[in-house]
Amino acid sequence: MRLTIGSTVPDYELPDHTNTTRRLSEIQGQDPMILMLARGHYCPKENQQQLEVAALQPKIRVAYTQVVTITTDEPRGAQEFRDAVGARWPFLADPGRLVQRDLDIQEYTDPYNDPMVPHTLVLEPGLVVHSVYNGYWFWGRPSAADLWRDLREVTRAIRPDWDLSSPGLRDAWESGDRTAFFGWGPGR
Numbered sequence: 001m002r003l004t005i006g007s008t009v010p011d012y013e014l015p016d017h018t019n020t021t022r023r024l025s026e027i028q029g030q031d032p033m034i035l036m037l038a039r040g041h042y043c044p045k046e047n048q049q050q051l052e053v054a055a056l057q058p059k060i061r062v063a064y065t066q067v068v069t070i071t072t073d074e075p076r077g078a079q080e081f082r083d084a085v086g087a088r089w090p091f092l093a094d095p096g097r098l099v100q101r102d103l104d105i106q107e108y109t110d111p112y113n114d115p116m117v118p119h120t121l122v123l124e125p126g127l128v129v130h131s132v133y134n135g136y137w138f139w140g141r142p143s144a145a146d147l148w149r150d151l152r153e154v155t156r157a158i159r160p161d162w163d164l165s166s167p168g169l170r171d172a173w174e175s176g177d178r179t180a181f182f183g184w185g186p187g188r
Contacts, residue, residue, distance in 0.1 A: 001103055003119060009035065009127040012099060014070065014092040017079040022090055024068065024127060032130075032154040033066040033123040034147060037099060039107065039115035040072045041081035045138045046118065050085035056144055057088055064182070065151055070094055072115050107136070122150040130154050 067089035118135035135141035160180040178184035
């Protein structure tokens with residue numbers, strides 16, 4: 001599978017940092033998601049990116065956005081990586097390199113560690129790829145501004161109540177129809 005805009009990421013089921021099996025779609029729910037495919041804890045570029053996203057956690061949380069890191073570390077290493085950067089989101093462990101092989105993103109220039117070429121994906125609900133960043137070189141990784149822009153676009157597209165002045169929204173609210181309003185409709 002190629003990581004391209006509009007493609008769907010496979011619904012991987014992997015152990016998290018506590019060794020609990022988690023499925024990407026269950027973590028995502030109906031929210032936008034940042035998915036980081038990481039080399040592993042040993043990479044200073046990885047640590048820097050995870051630290052930057054961790055600094056955004058308060059904003060990400062109030063924006064109803066999910067974050068997941070998939071690393072080639074064992075679950076214990078994923079826990080240590082997560083703790084070291086102060087992350088509160090799940091770190092999924094893929095020491096068997098399932099994701100690396102499935103997405104054909106082996107970083108062949110590092111045969112010793114056999115990592116994935118790091119990628120950051122912004123996903124629409126349903127694990128649909130909205131944007132792809134190839135982070136082999138650090139500047140290929142998204143900045144906070146890049147993520148903010150991408151997540152604004154995704155959220156605007158999936159939240160009917162993005163603009164409360166949209167025609168019909170006030171009438172729906174006043175009639176008691178809350179289905180178009182986040183937090184009020186089914187599933188929230």
